[in-house]
Structures are given as C-alpha cells and as structure tokens.
Amino acid sequence: MKIDEIKFGHIVVEGKRYGQIVIADGQAEERNEKKLEDLFGTSHRIGEWEVEALLKGDSEYIIIGNGYSGAMEVQPEIMQKLKNSKAEILVLQSPTAANKYNGLVEQGKKVNVLIHTTC
Numbered sequence: 001m002k003i004d005e006i007k008f009g010h011i012v013v014e015g016k017r018y019g020q021i022v023i024a025d026g027q028a029e030e031r032n033e034k035k036l037e038d039l040f041g042t043s044h045r046i047g048e049w050e051v052e053a054l055l056k057g058d059s060e061y062i063i064i065g066n067g068y069s070g071a072m073e074v075q076p077e078i079m080q081k082l083k084n085s086k087a088e089i090l091v092l093q094s095p096t097a098a099n100k101y102n103g104l105v106e107q108g109k110k111v112n113v114l115i116h117t118t119c
Helices: 033-040 048-054 076-083 094-106
Strands: 003-007 010-013 016-018 021-024 027-030 061-066 088-092 111-116
Touching: 003 094, 010 021, 016 027, 021 048, 048 076, 048 111, 061 094, 076 088, 088 094, 094 111
Parallel strands: 061 088, 061 111
Antiparallel strands: 003 010, 010 016, 021 027, 021 111
C-alpha cells in the first residue's frame, strides 16, 4: 500500500483521498476525528482503538505522523504501549512520516502508520 500524496488537510493512498489515516496490517482507514474530538476535545491525540490498530500484525515499524508542525501529542502512556511491541517506533512530522513509510514499504518492510494531516 503506497501513499500517493500528502498535503495539509488530506492524504491520498492507492488513489483514495482521506482526511487523516491509519494504515495497519495492510488496511487503510480514516481516523475518526469526531470520536477523538468527543473524547479529547481535539483530533491532536491518539485514541486507544488507534493504538490497537497500530499494534496489529507483525509490523517491523510503527510510524506516527504528528502533523505538519508536530502539534499532535503522542501521550507518554501511548508511547509506552507502542514501545512494548517488537516494532521500531518513529514519530515524525507528517510529510517526513509519509516519505519514510513509502521508503520502508518499497524495501519490503512491514509498516503500520498513523498520519495526522494538519497542524
């Protein structure tokens, strides 16, 4: 699965446009911004259900794209859960995260990614 394009506010994966995305175990899914905003008052956080998705499969890498300016918070408890996996964890600004994801996938690596496309 390849990221075709990332711009502020959207991302295109395999020709389909998303606002924000989680790609886990070969499946792409729109982030549930309404659920995040109802729970946290913002979409700048990561939900437990997203952590569960990122931990699916036997990924070698888990990448978090934390926004264009790095504004999305990766809470310490979320980071700890991710670090308990065997995967290497990378938190990068979203355009860099998308490029890193594509590069690793092209190398045949198993990668799960969450990308926040604003802030």
